[in-house]
Amino acid sequence: MKVFFSILLLALLAGCTHGPALRIDHSYVSANQNSRVQFVVLHYTNASLERSLALLTHGEVSSHYLISDDDKGTIYQLVDENRRSWHAGVSQWDGRTWLNSSSIGIEIVNPGFTDTPSGRVWHPYTEAQVQSLILLLKDIAKRNDIQPKYIIGHSDIAPQRKLDPGPLFPWKRLADEGLAIWPDAQAVSQQQALFAVNPPNAVWYQQQLARFGYAIEQTGVFDVATRHVIAAFQMRFRPQNFDGQPDAQTAAMLQVLNSQR
Incomplete structure (x- = not known):
């Protein structure tokens, strides 16, 4: 009997310790809201696919998406869009700073450039990568209501230290798809x-x-x-x-x- 009352007392004390269960009423939704995502920032990895995956999953940097250089332009999602990835660094655009908190980062597998005795050689993006990027950007922009002027490059938000996505990035083609701006x-x-x-x-x-x-x-x-x-x-x-x-x-x-x- 004593054992029974001891167990009962412990159960009652445990219930008092934990308190009531959390209850949240979700029946009302405010109309005054939008996506936290305001920008999409585009990068090249300056590394192979294998090295890019290693750096972006176990290194000090990360991105929401990685587009492969295989023949399909495979898209890897590495970070959920609702979470912050570490792709922008010290950055600013249109008066807003530290864009990691308000952007989606897309890395594209590309060596960037090679310095040769005859000058710097930039590496092109594959057609499969461009097609995958266009599909991905259309999906992201539609879901988050992102305007074309807010789809930008790493070199835009950090012009003193970054060159990606580089001069061979197809900005005009993105503009033709309604995904970037271009002058008349x-x-x-x-x-x-x-x-x-x-x-x-x-x-x-x-x-x-x-x-x-x-x-x-x-x-x-x-x-x-x-x-x-x-x-x-x-x-x-x-x-x-x-x-x-x-x-x-x-x-x-x-x-x-x-x-x-």
Whole structure:
């Protein structure tokens, strides 16, 4: 009998210790909400598939998706979209910082570039990778209501230290699919003629680049940091020449893009 009462007492004490069960009423849903995901950031891995998987699953960095360089452009999901992955690092776009918390990261298996005695050689993306990327981006953008202007490259959000996804990334093709922005060619041509006669100064470039989304100090001079941002912009919209030098065509593209936005 004593044993029975001892067991009963312990059970009662255990019930008092744990307290009542958590109960949450889910019958009401607020209309004032949207996705936490505001951006998609695109990268190249600068490594093989095997090495990329190792780094992104057991290294210090991660991404939500990885697109293989096999003949199918296989897509691996490595992190749930509801969780934060470590792909952006110190970053800023359109006034928002530390984009790991508000973005989906997509890595694409690609060596990036090779430096040779005759110059730097950039490596192209495969057709299978591009097709897989387009399908993936359409799905992500639709589910999270992401505008094309917020599908960006690592070099956009960190122009002082990153070059990916590089000059051979198919931004124009993404724009044709409604997944990126691109300047109207006729408008650029008209504006370029005006800037050829009256080129804008450093203050104008810094203001326009900041308006477009880049993090850039308003120093009023074409310093090294400003030229890095100009080069990042050129690499995306004029990949055949991204030397960081201000010129009429670069200014025209920037003016037109800001007008379109």
